[in-house]
Amino acid sequence: MIMDVAANEIQAIRLAAQALERGEVIAIPTETVYGLAADATNERAVVRIFEVKRRPSFNPLICHCSDLDMVSEYAILDPVSLRLAKAFWPGPMTLVLKSNPEHRLPSRTTAGLETVAIRIPAGFSNELIRSFGRPLAAPSANISGKVSATAAAHVRDDFGDEVPLILDGGPTEIGVESTILMVKDGGVELLRPGGLPIETLQPVANVPISARTFEGRLLAPGMLKSHYAPRATVRLEATEVRRGEALIKFGSDTVPGEADCPHVFNLSPRGDLAEVAAALYAALKLADEVGVSEIAIVPIPISGLGLAINDRLSRAAAPRGLSPDEAVLGRL
The missing domain is CATH 3.40.50.11030 (Threonylcarbamoyl-AMP synthase, C-terminal domain)
Known part of the structure; x- marks a missing residue:
């Protein structure tokens, strides 16, 4: 079912939260691209994301939170990451952070890593997470490796009835996925360029930002060599x-x-x-x-x-x- 968010946002949030409580995978609009969302704390629901998306298990997911309090439940914010978070969240930036050892997310959510990729989205998706009360694992709503969805119809075309609820928020504003960063060794590593340009980030980071060289394991989505590919x-x-x-x-x-x-x-x-x-x-x-x-x-x-x-x-x-x-x- 495709539901128009603008027609009744309260109803859309209620139905979405009910589906998430049941462990279902739904499609939600964000400011970057549409996401396939499930309860990030429910390992069975997260496994279902991988199944629906045909996503390799070694490719970690981004967890979407509503605010810094929720982020701090699951991750540790170092001083540079906190400075970036306060400046650019909500928004199209993802930070790869050390997991909180006292409150870890399921291994399937983090692909077995000691880190977790987190962002705070803007708009409807933020309101949904706030109402649901738990973070959402939400990779882009497309078959793994294919072109990401920037409209509800794209999600329907890829998945049909496999996704029982598609929330239609209209065309996405930014159209490419979030910028992914990780603070390491006194600098910031760019794991994936995205909707927040480096030129905007640099003055706030106030430390060098450099592209990461490959070290044998994916730390964030969007790092596969072949990705975002049309049939042609x-x-x-x-x-x-x-x-x-x-x-x-x-x-x-x-x-x-x-x-x-x-x-x-x-x-x-x-x-x-x-x-x-x-x-x-x-x-x-x-x-x-x-x-x-x-x-x-x-x-x-x-x-x-x-x-x-x-x-x-x-x-x-x-x-x-x-x-x-x-x-x-x-x-x-």
């Missing part, structure tokens, strides 16, 4: 569009071959990277729907949200069908 193959840095391709572009410039291309998706005619991020996943899904076998994507600047956009596109373009060892060799 993806060709990056395209300076022309070839016969039979769909074209994804932004800005007002015409791409050579565009006039003969029947499937052109302009993510932002004015060249706004926030608009590009918000429209990206929907465009990849639409390109699949028209049946092309290859998608050409023009170069995207690397600054600001461009870092997250390029990260998603590089993983979307990675070879498919990797072995488990090859699949985890992605890095930022």
Whole structure:
């Protein structure tokens, strides 16, 4: 069932909380992408997320909390993490923190790690968590490795009746997943670029922020080499569009071959990277729907949200069908 949140938010929260109490997996809107949500403290419910999403068990989940008090029940906030949390939560930032040894989440929620990835979302999902009273494990609401959902219809198309309740909050505002950070050795490691640009984080962190090099085990979602992938193959840095391709572009410039291309998706005619991020996943899904076998994507600047956009596109373009060892060799 798809339920319009705007039509009756109180009713939506009530039905969602009842489903979560029963250990069900539901779909919720967040400001980043739609999430497949279940009670993070209920190991059986968390296992169901992995089953529905077809997600490998070594890939940890992000736990979504309503406030810092709830975060502190399950994790230890070091001084730098606390400074970032106060500045950017609620919002599109996830922190990988040491688990609270006195109140650990189930092993399946944290993929057996001594750390836990946590964020405080904004909007409806925050109100739902506050009402439910416990954190929600909520990875993106898509089949593992495929394009993330930025609309309720995307969730329905991927899962059908496997997800009994889909809460429709309209198109997501940001359109790419959260930025994931971990404080370590006097600095901050960027595990995944996302909806909060590094340029915004740096002045508050007041310590170096660097990309993490691969060390053999995933500490956070979104680090697999092949991820966010449509059915069609993806060709990056395209300076022309070839016969039979769909074209994804932004800005007002015409791409050579565009006039003969029947499937052109302009993510932002004015060249706004926030608009590009918000429209990206929907465009990849639409390109699949028209049946092309290859998608050409023009170069995207690397600054600001461009870092997250390029990260998603590089993983979307990675070879498919990797072995488990090859699949985890992605890095930022």
